[in-house]
Amino acid sequence: MDLPVVVGVDGSEPSLRAVDWAADEAVRRGAPLRLVYASLWERYEGARLAEDPGEPYERLRAEDIVGAAARRAHGRRPDLKISTEVLAEEPEYVLVRESRSASLLVTGTRGRSGIAEALLGSVSLTVAGHAHCPMIIVRGSHDNQARTGMRGRIVVGVAEKAAGSAAVGFACDEARRRGVPVDAVRAWRCPTHETTDHPLLAGEPARLHEQRAAEELEAALQDAPADVELHRRTVEGHTRTALVNASRDADLLVIGARRHHRHFGLQLGRVAHGVLHHSACPVAIVPERVGAAEDRPHRM
Structure with missing residues (x-):
């Protein structure tokens, strides 16, 4: 049934x-x-x-x-x-x-x-x-009507350790049903203490963080179905800001929420709270299972 x-x-x-x-x-x-x-x-x-x-x-x-x-x-x-x-x-x-x-x-x-x-x-x-x-x-409409897809894309936020992400799978399934591409967004930041003014090292820490974000993005998308068009995007800055900005050009924004084995329900982090309050389009919250072996679950 x-x-x-x-x-x-x-x-x-x-x-x-x-x-x-x-x-x-x-x-x-x-x-x-x-x-x-x-x-x-x-x-x-x-x-x-x-x-x-x-x-x-x-x-x-x-x-x-x-x-x-x-x-x-x-x-x-x-x-x-x-x-x-x-x-x-x-x-x-x-x-x-x-x-x-x-x-x-x-x-x-x-x-x-x-x-x-x-x-x-x-x-x-x-x-x-x-x-x-x-x-x-x-959300994202201020009259008494729900809008059908107008922008022709679904955005999914990719978190750390997102291989096998249920959110990515959900976004791909929705994209297939609608016949639209998926924009996968991974935000990254270079901690202040890693920056340097030395001319031979300038930009190196940032480059390494961006490269790591790109690798994590690829890992999250490795099981994506071949019949869904995927666009990859790494963005420097806060994850919440990057996703809210991306929502302005999306019909649906998808994020995962990690369920920790020691807690009841989903533990919504600051990113999820910020996106739910400020997204310009509907938001999908997808439960992500977290294994007991993970000591520090990363929360969207």
Whole structure:
């Protein structure tokens, strides 16, 4: 059975863009679409429920929201198989649980309760740190529509020790489905203490760091499928800045998040946080397995 593309909905404009994006992605994958609404309305309507044995207002509202989202997805993709679920639970908990049996999890940047989070809502950020399947946060559009691919490329950030990277594999699979190339980006920096003013040594430390970055990039791409067009790019500077800049010319930015064996969920580093807050296009967070033998896991 094909695992569904799951999208969290709450009636907000960001979640409606996520529905559009998830519907398109489900069709590309030949997978069903599952719309999930979760809220602890019972906690806030306890007294009201005791007085009124009928359906809680918030549940009726939630069913209206998922119904409208389903009609929107069906109008966009008429042949798509769609299911819905309304749950009286914490949305973060529900979406992490749904990720165990999903091919992909999709959310918007922030929902109805996200005004305190100016850049990225707390639900999306929390779920991105614990999802068991790849997760896409739909951002980069400021109206009520999700944009189909316009720039014709997918960017993947390549970290240290990225051989066998799940993020690279995900990016290549997405590129194949869309018929677009992959831009693989590896950022590098030369530590200040390694620079020198000697005319015979000027630039040598930087050259060695750039060469190492190029070698790590090649190692990460060695198992990439031959039918996907790959562009390699090493960039001097902070990884977060390099990827945010690259997102301006991408339809999707893909980064890996390393799961350490001693911790629950994904440990999102500063790069992932910065990209999720500032990317100009949707961002895919792909779980990367880290072996127990690695003493210092590198975090995207």
